[in-house]
Amino acid sequence: MTIKHIRNRQLSDFSTDKRVLFVIAIALPVAIAAMCAGLLLLQLIRLCTNLAYFGQFSFAELRLEDASLGLWAVGIPVIGSLLIGLIARYGSEKIRGHGIPEAIEAILLGRSRLDAKVAVLKPLSSAIAIGTGGPFGAEGPIIMTGGAIGSLIAQALPVSDNERKTLLVAGAAAGMTTVFGTPIAAIMLAVELLLFEWSPRSFIPVVVAATVAQLGRSLLGMGEPLFPFDGAMLTTLAGFAGWIAIGIAAGLLSGLLTQLVYACEDGFQRLPIHWMWWPMIGGLVVGIGGLIDPRALGVGYENISAMLDGQMLGVAAITLLVVKAVIWSVALGSGTSGGVLAPLLIMGGAMGAALGGFLPDASPGFWALLAMAAMMGGTMRAPLTATFFAVELTGNVQALLPLIVACVTAHAMTVLLMKRSILTEKIARRGHHIVREYRVDPFELTHVRDVMTSDVISVPAAMTLHGAVRFLTSPQTRHPSFPVVDQQGNVLGIVDPPSVLAWRRAGRHRNQSLGELLQGARITLAYPDEYLAGLVDKLVHANVAHLPVVSRTDGSLIGYIGWKDLMRVRQRLATETHERATLMGPKRRRTARQ
Template sequence: MSAGIGALAPGGRTGMRRKLELGDFTLTPRVLVITAWALLVGAAGAAAAFVLLKLIGLVTNLVFYQRLATDLVAPGAHHPWWLVLFAPTVGGLVIGVMARFGSEKIRGHGMPEAIEAILTQGSVVAPKVALLKPISAAISIGTGGPFGAEGPIIMTGGALGSILAQGLKFSADERKALMVAGAAAGMAATFNSPLAAVLLAVELLLFEWRPRSFIPVVAAVAVAIYGRGLLLGTAPIFPVTVPADLHYPISVNALAVVGGVVGGLLAVVATWLVYRAEDAFHKLPVHWMWWPAIGGLVIGAGGLIEPRALGVGYDVIDQLLTGRATMGLIVGILVVKTLIWSLSLGSGTSGGVLAPIFMIGGALGALEGLFFPHVFPGFWAMVGLAAVVGGVMRAPLTGVIFTVELTHVYSAILPLLIAATAAHALSSLVLKRSVLTEKIARRGLHLTREYSTDPLETFFARQVMAPLDPGRPAPAPGDSLVVDDGATTRHVAYLLAEDGRGSALVVRTGADGAVEPVGTITASDLLKARLHDLNEEHVRVRIFAAGEGALP
């Protein structure tokens, strides 16, 4: 037996299963096949983003301007009151009907639904979701819904990747790679933000940091960015001009902590509002099909107070990030947008969360900029944007990179990182879950965002096995599950799980190829690695003994 390879004995509980190899959990040439298909998924994601943005523009122009056009425009402030009030209501009603008689998966803002498909459905998404999700999102946003296109494009792009994988002989992990590749491709093409899209995939969707999934995602994003350049151009979405020799003094970075804490508080409030609203809708004595229409009525009422809070709001975000927003706009967005977004999102309508968070965070930062020292127009709005994304999404790196890729102000990375991390810390301390993971938890699933090295990967079988008693004969290798003493305990755990046995024989292979039994290993022995990890986290000792100054 070659070193490190586990074998299933003849007659063992193998059925039709193949033999588990150590290489099953490392990068293999198979990733090249997945990456090749990911290139196609990336192109499809870019096309889906283009279609979705044009659909949003089409519905907005038809509803609010009664014209046939596809340019992204704001609903505007000079429409009849009844149109502002009831357009979102009718849009919500249409979405409710589509969800009830089409697919309930179109409800929500996209990312929790994608996460659920990955966690519980083997990354299988029904083909009709790829059609109905962008249409429902276009209706929701185009009729005034205060949402973004990114959540729907994540679900749509992910559905396209999943559909392709379903037609091929792929494992669930391989389908996940293509599904997330499609989601990230759509996101990258929507915002012209390749690195942020990849980080979002890692922080929110993949649940791993492995070459086997990372490489296909990057390949898809690269193709999507190239496709976006052909379809929508390559300019930043919200370009900000700053001096070439700009310097950020320590006082600015210190105030970035303050901005991050305030952004974290706003993230906590917004998240709390979303789920209190969801709880309230669940108590209504009407079918959930009617909830989006009721949420639409809330949106319309907010639009009567601040019409610029309606729609995707890219024009408002641009004003905030370039320092051109008035006090009335800042306060109106901060109050009205936060309320109508939070309350209507709880109704289960269709629409994304990132663009509204961009706007709300930008408004908060712009308000802080009235009191903080001037750096350049829009700087504090950028800080607020990164902070609120870090707090609401619990994805601080994604928030930072999104901000710099949207504006191309790469020199601001440090204060943005400080603010996003401060917001993330406060949100994590106050709330058990984010706006995404709370919805997953309410569906009976457990989800963690803490990535760490598996302690079973750091121990070998020889370190936890029970040595053979010299006075007793060793079990015959042909009658036992056999593992090499150089196998990791993680690999042993997989072998035990696959074979259905509670123990295995550990052998050492000599230089001459001879196999020597050296011990046995059981499932309980594997807990020694877990106990070591637990002790490292919780056992506190003073390394330098008092008065000695030397290591023990």
Template sequence: MNRSAPQPRILADFTADRRLLMLTAMALLVGTGGAFAAIVLIKLIALVTNLIWFGRADLVSRSLAGAHRGPWMVAAPALGGLVIGLMARFGSEKIRGHGIPEAIEAILIGGSRMSPKVAVLKPISSAISIGSGGPFGAEGPIIMTGGAIGSLFAQFFHLSAAERKTLLVAGAAAGMTGIFGTPVAAVLLAVELLLFEWRPRSFIPVAAAAVTAISWRPMLFGPAPLFPFSGDPQLPWWGLIACAGLGVAAGLQSGLLTKLLYGLEDAFERLPIHWMWWPALGGIVVGLGGLVEPRALGVGYDVIGDLLNGHLLVQAVVAILLVKAVVWLVALSSGTSGGVLAPLLILGGAMGWLVGLTLPGSPGFWALLGMAAMMGGTMRSPLMGAAFAVELTGDVRMLAPLLAATAAAYMVTVLLLKRSILTEKIARRGQHITREYGIDPYELTRVAEMMITPVDALDAHLSVPAAVAVLESGEHRVYPVVDGRQRPVGLVSRADALRWKVEGGHEGETLGERVSDSGLAVVHPEDVVARAVDLMLEADQGRIPVTDAKTGELMGLLTRKNLLQVRSAVLRSEGERRAYFRPGRRSAGGEA
């Protein structure tokens, strides 16, 4: 059977389409689960916060600005950290950290499988950590929790690792959408950070989950943007240059914070005590920071709103910037549970607010740019940062300034750091992560461009002894065998000749009788090389015949060496540099 025949390809396409529809339907359920998990997490954080700081058992979100400054402000975060350490040691170590690196690890090395224990313990530990004063956001934990929901749901069905990954990321995107109301940014986060691909099989289900979550959000959180804002983006002619300059400043700030974070992690690693105690030590620092500026503790969504709307004094912004940076870095490096997005928004927003005092427009406008730039640069996701800010505030007029700021921040962090704040942690555990996507060159190259032609072939009617003689003296290690109509019927190698020679007794047998293979994999000249690679792997063939699609006649041969030439061509296109227009040089037509 010709494995390259149209009918199997049509059947494969039909199967892929059917599975895409199935995954999309599953993603609707996962998106619902992610949205409801988001509201549960937010209410759980509010409950813990109110119990610890205000002695109330209700679900109303309150700022820690009104928390009493005293010994309890130091003790509460430390006790919360101790509980997190105990939960991580005797529950699951996966609850440590801010969630996104753990989700990436589950995708890369865990077959996109998460345990039920993580789905339960991660939101509880995050609520305790944030509710006791931890300077984190809820988005990292909900990305981990939503991903766990998608992964657990997928594990009830016969799905591949790639399909489980799609549902895991769909749950993560739905959770982020539920918290912030930013479906486009959530999908971009999935593409830029989690999926490691851009394909319909993953993009469509993830988008379906995000849209499902945003559909539930008005009922769960209300219809308004999380931080309503209407800044005036009317800038002078040099305004976008100033936006890019602010992005550069955010990139430098991001690089500094990333370096400090992993320097502090190294310091914790050198402590002569078990890591279970580290979150408690970090909690003490958090509490001391709270004595200086209580608003630096907790989620801090109220701080973000005040930065955007100009309801803060300069001294307060400086205090929040410095204290938030210190307590966040120490707490996160101690291995407690919490997210990074909200702290990045506050730190970038405070920097932008202060810089904006010297620039045209309201400080809130520049605070928003600082938030987006900090997020885009630190997480290496500039498109997500710009879209996130627009969806978060509802002000679409900000797109051009936001893009200038996030792209500049991204450029700076790429130049300064080999890896982002997310992938550095994974790299330290031995996994190499690349954040660059490109078109597969094997999908762009046709077999006709790479195949060997003409091909030396052996006639199927040749006797086995004669074939052995040709194989022993010939210049090739492998030959295709063709019938009377020049159609390939098999492949024969020198190893086959040696075996036949040892066996003996083949005088009356033809080569065609010996090697005829009805399942020989072949490709056509118009096929892309990627298809040839798939068939070679499926058939375990180091070489694959190339045949005419209509007659089946042998036209060429594709080998593993030819496949390496595709990669070589890509390297040449990226590495060879030449100028075609230079002063004094004549063009091909002879004109100066």
């Protein structure tokens, strides 16, 4: 067996090792803690709702539409927003917003470190916001809270940054599963939004955490779908066109709502008052919206049930859509605390219910379901998460194909219409651009022999230090460094201006040969059959810009490679990405200069 075959056999598809078992073991208590936090959040929301609107210290599920406070109801969201502003200013500013962008920012920029304040204040502030009428969902806050729990547990243990990230996301997935009973969607959310990688070392612990949370729900008697729905329609050409139409409409509405949210945020930024007071203004708008349509307040799960049952159509659906969109955009733009997922479902469902009369016949609530998922998939740019979320929420596997068509269509619309999503726009406004496209690193596929310089100019080991100085400073010399070889062709090292300067400073004699100067020196070599990913590590570890490439069989010099050769690989990938195929062959995309 050749050396090449041995090396290829040692390489594997994944870099995951047995360390993942340790991370899985930690993911178990993380999932249990996140599940408890999710259940606590749901109870806090009910308690705050009942205290604010009914004056009862109760955990019963009472509907906001049944509250009879009249004009006094306008002040309830204002008071709740004041409390949130105080918590944000004197507790932790990270509770502001809907949670997912903050989790992404912590993962990518904060080494997946979240403090204990977030784990405590985020669910408390969200419960106050939603309980006092805020038109938000509980998913964003529980993702942030579950993530904070995972991060805190990880910070107390000897784990790497990547393992801490995995445990943060595992807590977030467990929290989302606890609230909605959607473990598959929680896993897909981790893959599409939070992990920023696709590898067993992170994927397996997240799956374990989501599964444990779902098992806990089942043991607590919460295993049934949150919104059971068995409606369907025949797969026809007209029906297929309807699925696409819903996706297009959802994509357009997603773009409009995203722009509206950040237009409101820009408006608040211009106010001559401290940001602590902004949520009160948003709360006033929420209170007025509640007078127009009380169904727009709170999480509004009963609205989702009504849409799926076909009980909300026409004017009622349009009114709910408009009021919910306005108060949600203003409140979210004011920097209060609350999630976006449930509002997106409600607004998308209202749009689907309103458009259902113009689309092919289907079961009552079917078009509302498609629009809910498409709205979520388009706005969050997570079509797989949205598809599985709708399936698990309803327990309706028959709707899988229509759901994926509508979600992918909405996703395509928002990708083509907007540079960033509602989640990444906030991070971009803080000065950080995020690319959400996963590709195989070209360094993992390219061998050294594919990019090395084969026509190598070397210098003999017998050359003196004085001769090396004259050679390197000669106008005819085109490169800054050269491999030094002995009479047998073996590479002894590299001569370049820094090494020459170091020798001169060390008092080496000008007539000493390079072979003598390099005697006993450690040299890093590259081989033609190794991948550039490993070569990069060698360059960094040796702190050099170039490496000689030698044969594995006899050690003879066959090439030379440096950082410029690596950059050409990146440049080639960019060129291939922007080439357009034509009937007769490849054609490059014309640039503005052309």
